[in-house]
Amino acid sequence: MSKKIKDENGNVYVKKKPFYKRIWFWILAIIVIFAIGGAIGGGSGSDTSSTSESKSNSNDKTISQNAEFRKKFDAIVVGDLMSHGDGGTTLSDVEKSLGKPSTTSTQDVQGVQVKDYIWDKGGVSISVQFNDDKTVSKDITGFKFSRTPKFDLDAYNNLADGSSxxxxxxxxGEPDGLNEMIISGEKNVTATWITGTKGGTIALTFINDSLTSKTQSGLK
Incomplete structure (x- = not known):
């Protein structure tokens, strides 16, 4: 809410409430914490299989399962947080697609109830947040795409602000990790790419499909 201030000369100014004091900011912070916390539990693979043939069969099966898991994640529609998720995929429809979640939790923030449901499969974790049983945020981690060309340091450095x-x-290629939410009509996407032989990472943030920030770790 804005506040009117009058100076000693009788001039009136409108002072807007800082974004970090607004209710939606703290709701957003809680949702992001939910998503990050729920995704930490993703597993990692081991290279100690007894034969290369059994390893290959196992990997093919995991890739197939994870690809289907990813398609189901991509099909989930995110609604506007400030409109109680209107337009977002319902909780019942998400459960029809993904089955029963591995973990559930509920948080009440400034009178707004947010549910966090987590599904895990083959080292991949999907976290979906709901308000009024409609999706207001979704997050996936642990998915590993094979991509060409390589997303290396030169490519990262050449990314310009405003890129779509x-x-x-x-x-x-598609990012390995993704978080998406909509706040007051503003679409926020944070995407992470795992790239290079040393496990380098690139994290990009887009607001309304426009690149606003980027970070990298371990690129060469």
Whole structure:
């Protein structure tokens, strides 16, 4: 809410409430914590299989399962948090697609109830947040795409502010991790790519399909 202030000369100014004091900011913070906390439990693989043939069969099966898991994640529609998720996929429809969740939790923030449901499969974790049983945020971690060309340090350095999400994906492939939410009509996407032999990472943030920030770790 804005506040009117009058100075000694009788001039009136409107002072807007800082974003970090607004209710939606703290709701967003709680949802992000939910998503990150729920995704930490993803497993990692081991290279100690007895034969290369059994390893290959197991990997093919895991890739197939994870690809289907990813398609189901991509099909989930996120609604606007400030409109109680209107337009978002319902909890019942998400459960029809993904089955019963591995973990559930509920948090009440400033009178707004947010449910966090987590599904795990083959080292991949999907976390979906609901308000009024409609999706307000979704997050996936642990998915590993094989991508060409390589998303290396040169490519990262050449990413310009304002680049679109679709343009980045068309050049470097789908991200391994993704968080999406909508707040007051503003779409926020944070995408992470695992790239390189040393496990380098690139994290990009897009607001309304426009690149606003980027970070990298371990790229060469």
């Amino acid at each position: 999400y679709d343009d980045v994906v068309s050049k470097y």
